[in-house]
Amino acid sequence: MTRGEDSAVIVDDLHITYKVSLERKTSLKNALVRRTRKQEVRYREVNALKGVSFEVPQGRCTGFIGANGAGKSTLMRAVAGILPPTGGQIEVNGKVSTLLALGVGFNSALTGRENVILGGMAAGLSRGEVHDKFQEIADFADLGDFIDMPMRTYSSGMFSRLAFSVAVNMHPDILIIDEALSAGDAKFKEKANQKMSELMGTAGTMLLVSHALATIQELSDEVIWLHKGRLIHRGDPKETCERYLDFLKVGDEAIVMEDF
Numbered sequence: 001m002t003r004g005e006d007s008a009v010i011v012d013d014l015h016i017t018y019k020v021s022l023e024r025k026t027s028l029k030n031a032l033v034r035r036t037r038k039q040e041v042r043y044r045e046v047n048a049l050k051g052v053s054f055e056v057p058q059g060r061c062t063g064f065i066g067a068n069g070a071g072k073s074t075l076m077r078a079v080a081g082i083l084p085p086t087g088g089q090i091e092v093n094g095k096v097s098t099l100l101a102l103g104v105g106f107n108s109a110l111t112g113r114e115n116v117i118l119g120g121m122a123a124g125l126s127r128g129e130v131h132d133k134f135q136e137i138a139d140f141a142d143l144g145d146f147i148d149m150p151m152r153t154y155s156s157g158m159f160s161r162l163a164f165s166v167a168v169n170m171h172p173d174i175l176i177i178d179e180a181l182s183a184g185d186a187k188f189k190e191k192a193n194q195k196m197s198e199l200m201g202t203a204g205t206m207l208l209v210s211h212a213l214a215t216i217q218e219l220s221d222e223v224i225w226l227h228k229g230r231l232i233h234r235g236d237p238k239e240t241c242e243r244y245l246d247f248l249k250v251g252d253e254a255i256v257m258e259d260f
């Protein structure tokens, strides 16, 4: 596998640990009471990623699969720069655009139009550039009059259509798509798949998380299977998905015996 200049993303021995407070409510009153009684706040640590390493070559699509809680979204948030690594390193060569970050950045009190403009500026475009792109984004999302309605009135499908449209039309070097298409309807999914293939044709690099194995196989050059925070297998999309499906049939026991 190529390293260095040919890699868009290099992840090296990545560890991510979430610290979760076990207190029911972290109100100011509770915090003050705890302080006066000198009580410690109790935390639980969740080791979401435990030493994951891989590279994504420039212009390639890598698919990520794995059971619920495997660490896929955590990994995408870390590559997008939203979550700092607890240990290890992430090197990203290029401008990253992520549906995740843009979707999260949307303010539901503002209209679709206002969010597109703010989202574009957050992605580093000038106001003029965003205005130039606005029509392209609105046409692709195809939301009609809803583009001028507050986003709290949107269905989840409409929300993800706009997020997808913003992300892909920013022409990023690296596009991260985390299960974002699940909320779109069949027609939009087809349009989105076509757009993703088109993006890959123009040498875009993509990291794609999905439980839809058919989509993963169709779009990915390589697939990485995560399980409980570890990279279990990495390789040919069809072969990796088949291994994963076999695992889903036989359960946890078999994988522990077979792969460790």
Ligand SMILES: Nc1ncnc2c1ncn2[C@@H]1O[C@H](COP(=O)(O)OP(=O)(O)OP(=O)(O)O)[C@@H](O)[C@H]1O
Residues within 6 Å of the ligand: 018, 019, 020, 046, 047, 048, 066, 067, 068, 069, 070, 071, 072, 073, 074, 075
């Ligand atoms: N904000 C958070 N705070 C604490 N723990 C978290 C947080 N987000 C995720 N986790 C935990 O980290 C682990 C990995 O979660 P993650 O969402 O990355 O998995 P996933 O593979 O994307 O799952 P899914 O397929 O269900 O979306 C899980 O044990 C989850 O409970």
